[in-house]
Amino acid sequence: MKICVMGLGYIGLPTALLFAAHGANVVGVDVKQSLVDYLNHGNLPFKEPGLEDLYREARGRFCARTEPEAADVFLIAVPTPLDPATKVSNLSYVKKAADMIAPHLARGNLVILESTVPPGTSERVIIPRLEKSGVAVGDFLYAHCPERAIPGQTLQEMAGNCRIIGGYDRDSTDQATSIYRTFVRGQIYQTDTRTAEFVKLMENTCRDVNIALANEFAQLAEECGINVWEAITLANKHPRVTVLNPGPGVGGHCIAIDPWFLTENSTRCRMVSTAREINDSMPNYVLHVTRSLLSGIRNPTISIFGVAYKGNISDTRESPAFKFIQLAENEGYSIRCHDPHVVEFPHPLMDAVNAAAGSDCIVFLTDHDCFRMIEPATLRMRTKFVIDARNILDHEKWTDQGFAVRILGDGSSVQLVPLDEIAAPASLYPAGSARSIASPSPPSVSLLSPNGREGLL
């Protein structure tokens, strides 16, 4: 069997290699000549556990090209971004991919759309473009098979997760099912194309709404003076409750985007757009917390630890760090960035020691495991503030080194400071002192460590 995979990114490349490693002859197509050359020289453009081994297994049955060619199966995995101005899906890449396939399409071929699209896109947009080949749908087979693997565990999930296959007709659904069966170990559920499109968007919208709820709980907890992390742990003891984790915002290529795809044609959506609004406002909230800590410090510098959109990956797409940095720079803060996983970022990336040197506050935006290993004693800060927006640190380790730690959602560590208790200017205290955080003008909050004793402002 010959499969032509359109788009060799985070989804298309692993999918192409999985098919090739399981016996298919795969032509991977990407419009980026440089990527095609890079792959054909044996290189991989991004890291993902198991991908190098898979590439070795696929060797001999995978090649990269810039143009499609005749095949039994065409699989589309090109981007479907959101237009930032209109919050409407940009379908130009899937349209182009369908147009590129059409001249090679023959009776009996199967076309699979893996890209995430608004409900109805297959019938209204993709199939009519494929029919320009002169072959009618029904004579070629068509299925939407949304991809649901999570970055960081892509290969494991592509093979192990259950799949939804939405065929144009019975034959399309069954053919697509048997093709995925070559490497999918999970259950395969069959449906129609429009339902498959809708299910994919529902899944990510459900997660977005639940994260928004957690983010709202975090802000409420701060107002109530309690620790949301403890409260979530306790609430989750209930057999029918699962509260997710609050954080500095929702990033990535999917969760921040797909809810808009679901609602773009509707006039009835309230909860979905409110959830988006809450999650999109979290960088503002973290900056608001940062601002209240740094008020009164002259020419303050913020060190951002973690610019990837989530822990232990290098992907920065839609990362909350972008908004936080832009807002902070617009307010005049100097910014330094550190992220050991990320290779390319518009802001210069430094090692931890340099990113923290002379800084006034470290803001942990990403939950990389390696951040837990940082030794605070090695960091030479001007003012020892830490904001843990993911609740990942060993807070006692940091407070022992004189840092005042503010945990997102921990209202038990935030107290109003009576004016006569405001600390003296930072410069009066030696570096390393737990009381080295101060301002000539009063900050509105003070900090206690989780045990309420150390790191007091």
Ligand SMILES: NC(=O)c1ccc[n+]([C@@H]2O[C@H](COP(=O)([O-])OP(=O)(O)OC[C@H]3O[C@@H](n4cnc5c(N)ncnc54)[C@H](O)[C@@H]3O)[C@@H](O)[C@H]2O)c1
């Ligand atoms: N990344 C994820 O975690 C993930 C998970 C589930 C679903 N998805 C969906 O899968 C689709 C692909 O996402 P991705 O993350 O792999 O994108 P990506 O940006 O990593 O890769 C897409 C690739 O397609 C190429 N391309 C663009 N137009 C093309 C064309 N006409 N012909 C051939 N190649 C073309 C681009 O050059 C790029 O290399 C999107 O719809 C996305 O929403 C992504």
Ligand SMILES: CC(=O)N[C@@H]1[C@@H](OP(=O)(O)OP(=O)(O)OC[C@H]2O[C@@H](n3ccc(=O)[nH]c3=O)[C@H](O)[C@@H]2O)O[C@H](CO)[C@@H](O)[C@@H]1O
């Ligand atoms: C339904 C689902 O699971 N879909 C997954 C999702 O993959 P993802 O990597 O985008 O998803 P997340 O890990 O949820 O991260 C998103 C952002 O939310 C933040 N976050 C997360 C959990 C939390 O409790 N609190 C948070 O604040 C996190 O830091 C990050 O910024 O979409 C893919 C493409 O469609 C799917 O294929 C994949 O199955």
